[in-house]
Amino acid sequence: MSDKDRVLAIGELARRTGTATSALRYYERIGLLPPAERLGGRRHYPPSSADRLALIRLYQDAGFTLGEIRQLLATSSRRRHSWSRLAETKIDELDTRIVEAQRAKKLLEHALACPHRDLFTCPNFRAAVQARRERASHPPAEGGLSEIRDGRDGSRPAPRTSASAGSGARGGTRSSARLRASRASRSDAPPR
Numbered sequence: 001m002s003d004k005d006r007v008l009a010i011g012e013l014a015r016r017t018g019t020a021t022s023a024l025r026y027y028e029r030i031g032l033l034p035p036a037e038r039l040g041g042r043r044h045y046p047p048s049s050a051d052r053l054a055l056i057r058l059y060q061d062a063g064f065t066l067g068e069i070r071q072l073l074a075t076s077s078r079r080r081h082s083w084s085r086l087a088e089t090k091i092d093e094l095d096t097r098i099v100e101a102q103r104a105k106k107l108l109e110h111a112l113a114c115p116h117r118d119l120f121t122c123p124n125f126r127a128a129v130q131a132r133r134e135r136a137s138h139p140p141a142e143g144g145l146s147e148i149r150d151g152r153d154g155s156r157p158a159p160r161t162s163a164s165a166g167s168g169a170r171g172g173t174r175s176s177a178r179l180r181a182s183r184a185s186r187s188d189a190p191p192r
Helices: 010-017 021-029 048-061 066-074 081-113 123-137 176-188
Strands: 037-039 042-045
Touching (some): 010 021, 010 042, 021 042, 066 081
Antiparallel strands (some): 037 042
């Protein structure tokens, strides 16, 4: 029997891929993995399932939800419109997440260097908190930690980069509300 004809028991596939057997059964149930053969009452998968699981992990690493991954796997060619649309949307989401991470990093760097014992007494930190509250209620295209100043007295604004301005490499970002909805949809992921 050749390697291509050999099947992997669910436990062996789980061990090879570092994926819990419960996740494998879940992926099968929602259509990410093809239905397993039953041998002796146990699930067995083709060896190609290991590659498919690696692809699923890559998509998860890029921030795709399991529902989006199902759509991507159903698309037979990268040139297909639906694949391109999902990829472009995810790039916009990643750009937004990068901007948010840069804001968080800037805030932490400021907190480490801030001379105020209580950050809430720091005018720069208070400005960042206020900007965050405003973004939560009215998501603008920019804002946040750009209010943090370079000078200890808060007199000189920090230089702004295109990323901190919220423009992103692709020319725009998604609103916070859409990003929160996207994050909430990722809750369908089983434990890894």
